[in-house]
Amino acid sequence: MPISIRLPEEIEQRLTALAEQTGRTKTFYIREAVLEYLEDLEDIYLAEKRLADIKAGKSRTYTLEEVEKRLGLED
Template sequence: MLEIQLPKCIEARLCRFAKETGRSETALVKEALDHYLDDLEDIYFSDKVVQRIRDGREDVVSSEEMAQMLGLKSEGSR
């Protein structure tokens, strides 16, 4: 189990919000951490893909090419 020390201002906000919503502080922290890690992972893996694109190690296609691949009309053919 992980234990953390929160700054008093964050702890106070957490307590107030828990009381206001009727949820436990633990549940709120778990949910907040889950959302934060989702965002952090998205950023991390997106940065890795961008670097591979810059290094020429990742294939990219234009929106027009993708539309053709999917059998859709491209933006320019409207």
């Protein structure tokens, strides 16, 4: 799926230089960057959403003891 992005000129220049020096495309490096950091971004934003839900009373937390009991892992 094609996607267009606008990058600051400095980043565009760095990306162009990297592509030229390595013989790879700018698209290759953009794809690599997205793949490398997407999981981290998902973790961050989903954790922030979960925290907001807990603070708003829309979700709750569980103690380790509650989880162990529910999963039958009690000592």
